[in-house]
Amino acid sequence: MNPFKNPIFISKVLKSYLFDIDRLWKLNERDLQKYRDKHLKKMVRFAYTVPVYHDKYKKAGVHPRDIEGIKDIEKLPLISKGDIKKYYPEGIISSKVRRERLIEVSTSGTTGKSLSIYVDMFDIVMGLFGYLRTLKEYGINCRKDKITIIGDFAPHTAESGYITRGLMPQLKLDLLLKNIQWLNTNDEPKKIVEDINRFKPVFIGGYAGMLGHLAVLKEKGYGKNISPRYIVSTGSVLDKTLKKFIEEIFDAHIFEAYGATESGPIAFQCKHGIYHVMSDLVHLEFLKDGEPVDSREPGQLILTKLYGKGTPIIRYNAINDIVAPLYGKCDCGLSGDLIEKIYGRDDLSLIFSDGKLLLPSSFGEIFSKILYELKTNKIKDVIIIQHSVTKIEIQIVIDEQLRNLGPSVEEIFSFLKQRFQEKIGPQVEIFIKEVKKIDKQKPRIISKVDRSRYKITRYI
């Protein structure tokens, strides 16, 4: 049955719409904590009906009644990607939920290791509410203002699961969505710029890389009518200078939203630029060598999702992001936890002999310099292969249509080489070569170095 015709579901959504979006503004810290405790308890009880969790908890000798709230969360074992894979498909859903009611989504697999989990319609709605909450902070009203969202609508992705398979067929005529333009980030930037130009949104959401492309096009005279008030960047860490470049080109304020396939929305930047965790929807832990880190110290993100009837996500250790928490308050007065910095994917990083770990935020920084310093987007695709701690190979695909415009390929290559050398030091050899194409399925960052042989000393 279509859940949007089900009165119980509708009333749940309406209730959620009225209360959930505002929760971080309305609840004080103490009430929010109570809410979180209650929902964690509920999720752990629910997870006990899901074989993968049931088995893990039994083995660890922990029972749902041992969990009174967030303070007890460390009693629960961590759950890995491997655990979920091993029990997929039947073992990752509750015996109390019918599988037809769930939608399967996969993580993007930038490392070549994708993971499938299940979500339900309510998850999808909550995911959207997370977005709406972000809009609320910026005074955007999705019933009045036009919004463009450039998502990853390749068939397997979460966004396709959430939007095209889950939400769109159900909500086709809903007022809530009529002001939203959905575009596909896999399309050519030129097509996207034209679509946005026709729609004239006040708000644009998209991946950092695509936003960079759009800014370069705008600077070249495309998209004359595009003048959003706000731009939200997702997907990867936005480098400061690229951020400034995009802001200047569009004359708009840009902020970042942070989320994951497994959890939906996680955090967003308020007007002060501080990351606020959606603490009513998720609980975050930050661990280094198994211990919680101090404020502002980078640690491995451990994620717990506090809602949903799909695959539970409780103490999940495979988001693979390095994130530093901020133990304090923001002047804006929103309740919930704070994040100081998101460093990026730790499994997409490269390690060097002195224990330095080069994180994706650094790659982003280097490649975005090509956009705003060399003013070119002729790099169509790139793959970085670390052969050893002293040797890196970078393969580049050049956009044929742009080959003879702007700086030469040689110039770009020497620019890249110099920037990488500055980051990782002169002792590492860097080879850059042009290739015709790169296999779409292939991870974009590959390291052949056995990481277990090195102790991480610092993140760069």
Ligand SMILES: [Zn+2]
């Ligand atoms: Zn704030």
